[in-house]
Amino acid sequence: MSSEFDLIQTYFNWHYPEKPPASFGLIKGIGDDGAVLQIPSKQQLIVTTDTLISGVHFPEQTPPHAIGHKSLAVNLSDLAAMGADPAWFTLALTLPHQDKQWLSDFSAGLKALADKAGIQLIGGDTTKGSLSISITAMGLAESKDLMMRSSAKDKDVIYVTHTLGGAAAGLAMLQQRFEGEDDHSCIEQLNYPVSRNDESQLIRRYANACLDISDGFLADLNHILQSSKVGAVIDLDTIPLPKALQDIDQQKALEYALTGGDDYELLFTVAQENQHVFEQDVQQEKGLGCIAVGVIDSAIKGIVSIQKEVLTPKGYNHFR
Amino acid sequence: MSSEFDLIQTYFNWHYPEKPPASFGLIKGIGDDGAVLQIPSKQQLIVTTDTLISGVHFPEQTPPHAIGHKSLAVNLSDLAAMGADPAWFTLALTLPHQDKQWLSDFSAGLKALADKAGIQLIGGDTTKGSLSISITAMGLAESKDLMMRSSAKDKDVIYVTHTLGGAAAGLAMLQQRFEGEDDHSCIEQLNYPVSRNDESQLIRRYANACLDISDGFLADLNHILQSSKVGAVIDLDTIPLPKALQDIDQQKALEYALTGGDDYELLFTVAQENQHVFEQDVQQEKGLGCIAVGVIDSAIKGIVSIQKEVLTPKGYNHFR
Numbered sequence: 001m002s003s004e005f006d007l008i009q010t011y012f013n014w015h016y017p018e019k020p021p022a023s024f025g026l027i028k029g030i031g032d033d034g035a036v037l038q039i040p041s042k043q044q045l046i047v048t049t050d051t052l053i054s055g056v057h058f059p060e061q062t063p064p065h066a067i068g069h070k071s072l073a074v075n076l077s078d079l080a081a082m083g084a085d086p087a088w089f090t091l092a093l094t095l096p097h098q099d100k101q102w103l104s105d106f107s108a109g110l111k112a113l114a115d116k117a118g119i120q121l122i123g124g125d126t127t128k129g130s131l132s133i134s135i136t137a138m139g140l141a142e143s144k145d146l147m148m149r150s151s152a153k154d155k156d157v158i159y160v161t162h163t164l165g166g167a168a169a170g171l172a173m174l175q176q177r178f179e180g181e182d183d184h185s186c187i188e189q190l191n192y193p194v195s196r197n198d199e200s201q202l203i204r205r206y207a208n209a210c211l212d213i214s215d216g217f218l219a220d221l222n223h224i225l226q227s228s229k230v231g232a233v234i235d236l237d238t239i240p241l242p243k244a245l246q247d248i249d250q251q252k253a254l255e256y257a258l259t260g261g262d263d264y265e266l267l268f269t270v271a272q273e274n275q276h277v278f279e280q281d282v283q284q285e286k287g288l289g290c291i292a293v294g295v296i297d298s299a300i301k302g303i304v305s306i307q308k309e310v311l312t313p314k315g316y317n318h319f320r
Numbered sequence: 321m322s323s324e325f326d327l328i329q330t331y332f333n334w335h336y337p338e339k340p341p342a343s344f345g346l347i348k349g350i351g352d353d354g355a356v357l358q359i360p361s362k363q364q365l366i367v368t369t370d371t372l373i374s375g376v377h378f379p380e381q382t383p384p385h386a387i388g389h390k391s392l393a394v395n396l397s398d399l400a401a402m403g404a405d406p407a408w409f410t411l412a413l414t415l416p417h418q419d420k421q422w423l424s425d426f427s428a429g430l431k432a433l434a435d436k437a438g439i440q441l442i443g444g445d446t447t448k449g450s451l452s453i454s455i456t457a458m459g460l461a462e463s464k465d466l467m468m469r470s471s472a473k474d475k476d477v478i479y480v481t482h483t484l485g486g487a488a489a490g491l492a493m494l495q496q497r498f499e500g501e502d503d504h505s506c507i508e509q510l511n512y513p514v515s516r517n518d519e520s521q522l523i524r525r526y527a528n529a530c531l532d533i534s535d536g537f538l539a540d541l542n543h544i545l546q547s548s549k550v551g552a553v554i555d556l557d558t559i560p561l562p563k564a565l566q567d568i569d570q571q572k573a574l575e576y577a578l579t580g581g582d583d584y585e586l587l588f589t590v591a592q593e594n595q596h597v598f599e600q601d602v603q604q605e606k607g608l609g610c611i612a613v614g615v616i617d618s619a620i621k622g623i624v625s626i627q628k629e630v631l632t633p634k635g636y637n638h639f640r
Contacts, residue, residue: 027364031547032469033398033531034368034459039359044347047442048354049410049456053449078353090369092412092454122367125454129373132449134412136369136456139354149352211353227351 007098007126011107012091014121026088026122035122037088039140046084046139046146050074054131058191059174064102066191067133068109074214075137076117076195077264081212083147083204084139086117086197091124092134117197147203147210147268152228154298156208156269161196162289164217165253166242168260179252183244193264199288203268206278210268216261221303222313224267231300236307240291258311269296327418327446331427332411334441346408346442355442357408359460366404366459366466370394374451378511379494384422386511387453388429394534395457396437396515397584401532403467403524404459406437406517411444412454437517467523467530467588472548474618476528476589481516482609484537485573486562488580499572503564513584519608523588526598530588536581541623542633544587551620556627560611578631589616 013030027036039045052071054060062070072089079086091110095102114121119137170190172178196203196212203210209228213220217239225232236254245253270278275292282290294306303311333350347356359365372391374380382390392409399406411430415422434441439457490510492498516523516532523530529548533540537559545552556574565573590598595612602610614626623631 027463028466028468033401034366034404036402036461036463036466037365037367039365041361045357045359045365046354047357047408047410047456047458049412049443049445051412051414051445051447051454053414053447056448081353082356084354088367090367090456092369092371092456094371094373094452123369125369125371127371127373127452128376129452130450132414132447132452134371134445134454136367136410136412138367141356143347143356146348146356148348 007103008124011103012121012124014111026120029120029122035088042142043140044143044146046079046082046141047136048075048078049134049136050078051132051134059171062191064105065109068106069113069192071133071135072110072113073193073195074264075135076119076197077193077212077214079137079139080195080197080200081147081210081266082139082141083145083200083210084141086119087138087140088120088122089135089137091121093124094127094129094132096129096131117195145204147207149209149211149224150227152209152224152230152269152296153271154230154296155272156296157272157275157292158221158232158234158267158269158294158296159290159292160213160217160240160267161199161265163240163242164213164263164265165245165257165260167193167262168256169242169244180244180248186242186244190262193262195264196266199266199290202281202285202288203266203290206270206274207268208271210266213263213265213267214261216259217267218258218303218311219313220267224269225302230296230298232294232303233297233300234294234303234305234311236305238291238293327423328444331423332441332444334431346440349440349442355408362462363460364463364466366399366402366461367456368395368398369454369456370398371452371454379491382511384425385429388426389433389512391453391455392430392433393513393515394584395455396439396517397513397532397534399457399459400515400517400520401467401530401586402459402461403465403520403530404461406439407458407460408440408442409455409457411441413444414447414449414452416449416451437515465524467527469529469531469544470547472529472544472550472589472616473591474550474616475592476616477592477595477612478541478552478554478587478589478614478616479610479612480533480537480560480587481519481585483560483562484533484583484585485565485577485580487513487582488576489562489564500564500568506562506564510582513582515584516586519586519610522601522605522608523586523610526590526594527588528591530586533583533585533587534581536579537587538578538623538631539633540587544589545622550616550618552614552623553617553620554614554623554625554631556625558611558613560609
């Protein structure tokens, strides 16, 4: 079998016909003890790390191409949530054994998304063990564009991008416990989540607070509320559902949408006085779906619905 | 059990009585989707990632305090080898179950070294699975101080720091297959490797090429030789051995020192004309051991000894 060194050279030292997307500040990439980066002086560096474990963050039978995609997508999503543009990433890949086909498919899925997102692989480590992928992604942002969890203000309108619950429904379909018709687009959402980096470019011009929904809408909204020391009122009738969830019992559908997790949609707040112009801008950009689902209310604690229910955050928790 | 969020808050959101060491460019640390860094404009950012797997990179019975130390030390060592000063790191920790004592000891070992090295934890991820620790460390360097593997020149003197083979001997002792007297300092070297960040500050002023010895002296020297397209002549009599290896059969001792790996000493080359002034500088700094062990020779391929043996690089290879 080839050595760790050859493995990186063979599968991850990607060649580009032209200059790769994020080559601007890259002085030295793969091949030394560390990568060397030159950060543009007016920008800040955003750093995020996410690990995916087989059987925890994706079903064990997930195709390696999808694992490659998803490992990077969850990190790109964090950059989008911060208001940063993707630049570089490192990969720590742990594999039970060297499987050429697996590595080739994983690498292809990773590279396809990396190229699309304009992010470049600059280094990493391959080790032997249970399958796990840990990526540290780096992005660039001007400080005025940064969106923190702690910046939600009283009366801000709460938005989410696109629809919620699709990935959780997809998992239920794979596990043959979904209550409605199977819909391949939900499985696609689970395996190939779309990070909202394009949406982030517009949202960062308006949003006060932002994060990405990985644990579930309620759990993640609660992170914003706790950091910002505010509460929220949600209109459950406005929660955007994918088609597969529109056709099942609506209580069940809301459970997928509110607590499902793995959606990687952005959840953010915009000051009320900017609501109109923000929504106009959203309409002008085709494909940028942003739906208002509630308002920040500093007079209450936690999350209530306008239907007067108290909503408890119960997202996905690896250690529960 | 506490959630992933609480786990980070409890064990890794360290509190400092005074400003932590690497707070200078840290705008936002743990607690959001990403950390925010301001890189000083005249410096470059060096990024390195290393993963440690239980049973592969450390024996399963290794104390968690030592695992915390070693996980960071191997990354600090890469920064030293590049000529960079430690600044920040992220931690991706995968654990089979939440064990308070384990987490507390691991965190203490990690923090003790982080404080000593002046590097600050800025984010990360905790997940459930087989024990593995992946750290991405970031350092700062001026471009003139960077040391690449590819910069060794004909007639450069080859140096190593301190002694070689101690960690491999320590592992043999733990596995009760060591040929001589057990020596606790070798086990200490295995469990608590010392990254050579202090030495790096002096070495970077003189060295052409540099890396750290993780796979073994010969395997790592070979990385320099291949990158620099040169060969090397080594004087085996000058290879510095720890005390435990001075007392056993010298052929066996050399095997530990040349192929053992896990030493995290620096291996570097200095132009012949700078040898004298470099060695004078080394002598003035107490505790900075640097030993000349050979010379770069562009007329040969690979590594030979002045004793006329051809030395094949056969370091540790996770996939062999």
